[in-house]
Amino acid sequence: MKIMMLSDYQLPVIACFLLFFAMIMYWISLSMPKNNLIFQISKSLVILSNLIFALTLLMRWIGENYFPLSNLYESLIFLSWGLSTIHLFIEFQTKSRLIGSIATPIMFFLSGFSSLTLPTDMQKALPLVPSLQSNWLMMHVTMMMISYATLIVGSLLSILYLFFIIFNSNASKNESVVIENNRNESIISKVNYSKLSLLETVDIWSYRIIGLGFPFLTIGIISGAVWANEAWGSYWSWDPKETWALITWLVFAIYLHSRLLKGWQGKKAAILGSCGFFVIWICYLGVNFLGKGLHSYGWVF
Template sequence: MNVYLQNFFANFSFLILLCSLICYWIDTSSFLFKTNKSSNASSVAINSSNLIRKLGYIGILISNICLVFLLLIRWKESGHFPLSNLYESLMFLSWCFTLIHLILDRSSIRIEEERSELADARPVPELAYARPLGAITTPSALFTNAFATFSLPPEMQATSPLVPALQSNWLMMHVTVMILSYAALISGSLLAIVFLILTFGKENEVLGQLADARPVNNSTYSLRSRSRKELAMTIDNLSYRILGIGFPFLTIGILSGAVWANEAWGSYWSWDPKETWALLTWLVFAIYLHTRLNKGWQGRSSAIIAATGFIVVWICYLGVNLLGEGLHSYGWLN
C-alpha cells in the first residue's frame, strides 16, 4: 500500500508540474509578446494572463503538497528522515524548488496588489516581470522529479535502513539545509544564465535598429528596448535576491556538517571530494556577493560568476557522487 501511494504521489506531482510548466510558459510568452506589440498591451497582458498564472501557482502548490505526503510516507516506512539515498534527495530537491517558487511568487503577487492600490488600481507592468520566475523554477522541479521517478531503477527508489554514519540527529539539520541551499543557488544561477542570454549582443543591435528605423517605428523599437531592459534588470535583481537567500543556508549547512563530522569521525574537515566542492561552491557565491555588495558590480559581470556557480553546484551535489569515493559516497550512487 505504501509503495502504491508513493508511486501515486510521485506520478501525480510530475503531471501537475508539467501542467504548471505549460501554464507559466504560456503566461510568460504571451506577456512578453503583447508587451512588444504596444504600450497599452502590457496592461492588457497582465490582466488577461492572471488566470493562467494563478493556475500555474495552484499547480505548484498541489505538487508541493503531494511531495510532502510522499516524503512523509517514506519517513513513516523507513523510520528516519527520508534523505538517505539519491531518490529521496532528488524528490526533496524538487520540493525545495516548489517551496522557493511559492514563497517568491506569493511575495511578488502581494507587492503587485499593494502597488496597484497605490496607483489607483492600475496594473504595474514592471512587477509583472517577476513572471519568468515560474518559467525557471517549474522546469527545475519537473526535471528533478522526472529523473528520480522515471530514470532511477526500483532498487534505488526503495527505502533502506540508514548506514551507521548517517544515524544521527544531524541528518535532518545538515542535509536538509544543504539541499535547500542547492535549490536556491540553482534557481538564482539559472536566472543569471537567462539574464546573460537576454543581454547577449542586444545593446548594439537595439541601437542600430533605432538609428535605421523610420520615424513611425521609433516608438515601437524604443518600447522593445525598454521592455527588454526592464525584463533583464528584474531578472538580475531576482537572481541576486535568491542567491542571497541560498548563500546563508549553504554556510549553515557546511558548518553543521563540520560539527557532525567531528562527532562521527573526530575531525571537522577531511578534504574529501564532497567537502572540497562544497567549499568551492561557497567561494564562488561568496565572490559573487562580494562583487555585488562591495564592488558595485551589476549586470553581466556578476551574472557570469553566478552562471559559473550553476555548474559548480551540480558538480558538488551530484557529480562528486559519481566518483563513489570519500566519506560522502554512501547512500547515493552505490
Template sequence: METFLNNFSFLFLLFSMLFYWVNAFFNINIFYYFGKLTIIFANLSLFCFLIYTIFTKNHFPISNLYEVLIFLSWCFTNIHLILEKNNFTIGIIIVPISLFLNAFARLRLPESFQKVTPLIPALKSNWLIMHVTVILLSYVTIICGCLLSISYIYIYKLKTKNIFTYKKYIFITKKRYNLLKKLDKLSFRIINMGFPLLTIGIISGSIWANEAWGSYWNWDAKEIWSLITWIVFAIYLHFRLNKNWNGIKSAILATFGFLVIWICFLGVNFISKGLHSYGKF
C-alpha cells in the first residue's frame, strides 16, 4: 500500500508540473485546470500515505529522512493549494520542489531507507510531533517565500525584447511591475509566517533536548545550523521592517536564506555526525 500511494503521488506531481509548465509557456488555460486537478490528487495520495502510516505503525511519519521528505512533499502541495485560492498561480514555482522531494525519497534513498520503521528509543517522546512538525512547517513556509523571492530576481533581471512600439513597452513594463510588487509582498508575508514557526520549533527542540540529553543546547551541527538559519531570517525581517528593505534587496537576502535553510535541512544530514545522527543519510 505504501508503494502504491507513493507511485500515484509521484505520477500526479509529475503530470501537474508538466501541465503548469505548458500553461505558463503556451498560455493554454485548460492545462492550468489539469495541473490543479492533478495536484489535488497528489495531495490526497500523500495524505492517505500519512494516515496509513499512523494507523499501521502507530506513529506520525516524521521519524526518518524518508518519512520527512514525503511529509514535506505533502506540505508543499498544501501551501500551493492555499496560495492558489488567492488567485495567484504559483504551480510552476512550488510543484517542482514537491516533486523533487518525492522523487529524491523514492529514487535516491537506499531501499533500506524507503521503509516506514518503528520509532527508535530517542524519538519515543510526546515532543516528537510538537518539535519536528513545527520545524518542518517552518521550513516549508520559508522555502516557499524564498522561491517567490528567487522568481522576483529572475523577473527583475529579465530583459524585454522585441519592443516595437512605445505603447507595448509601457504595457509590458506596467504588467511586470505589478507582478514584481505582488511577488515581493507575498514573499514577505510567507516568510513572516514561517519565522515564528521556526522560533517555536527551536525552543521546543531545546526543551526536548534537556529532557533527553540533560542540556538545552549541545552545539550539535543541526542546532548550529538551525541557529544560523534563525539569525539570517531575523536579519531579513529586521531590514524589511525597520530599514525599508523591499524589492530587490530583500529578494537577494531571502535567496541567500534559501541556500542556508537547505543546508540546515539536508546538508547537515549528509555530512554531520552528532546527537541528530538518526537523521543522517
C-alpha cells in the first residue's frame, strides 16, 4: 500500500517532465514542418503522459475505494488527463502540430502545479466527508471536469485564431511589397489561400469543440443542483463556485447563440470564445483561491 501511494505521487511528476519535453519538441517541430520525426516524438510523449495520468487516477480509485475527484489535486490530475485526451483526438483528426504547441504548455502547468507546487497535505487522499459520500460525486464532478477540458481546448483555438488575425494584419504590408517588387500575384494568392484555409480550420474546430463541451457543462451544472438539494436541501445557494459556473455557462451559451442564430464567424466569435478561456479558469481555480464557499476543497491560502 505504501508503494502504491508513493507511486501515486511520483507518477504525475514523471508526466510533468514528459510534458515539458513534449512542449519543447512541439515548438521545434513548428519551425521544422518537414521533419515528421520530431512531431511523432512529441505526440508519443503526450500519449505516455496521458496513460500515466489515467494510471494515477486508477490507482487512487482502487486504493481509496472512491472515484478520485474529491480534492484539488485529484481534479488537476483528471483535468490534465482530459486535456491530453481532447488534444490527441483533435490532433488525430487534423494532423496539425499547432494544437500540441498551444495545449502542452497548459498541461505542463497543470501537472507541475499539482505535483510540484501543491502542499503534500493537499495531495493526500482523505476520507470523504458525508456530503461527498454520494453517487452524484462521479456524475457531477466528472461532467464538470470533462467540460472544462473540452472548453479550454476550444477557447484556446479561439485565442489562436485571434493571434493569426493579428499576425496576418502585420504581415499584409510585407506581402504588398512583395507584390510590387515581384509582380507575381499567383504566388501571393496561393499564400493568402493557405492562410484563409488555416483560419477557417481553426475557427471550425473551435466551434466544434466548444459545441461538444457545452452539453457536458450543462449536465454538470444540473447534476450539481440535484446533488446540492440532496446534500444541503437547496438546489441553488449562489455559492461563488455556483455563480461563476453560471457565468461560464452564459458566456459559452452566448458564443453558440451568436454562431447559430446570428451567423457570427471569425473574429467576433473568436473574441467571445477567448473570453470563455479566462472565465473557465476563474470558475475552476480563481474562486477557490480568492473566496471560500461550499466548494472550498481547493482553498490553499
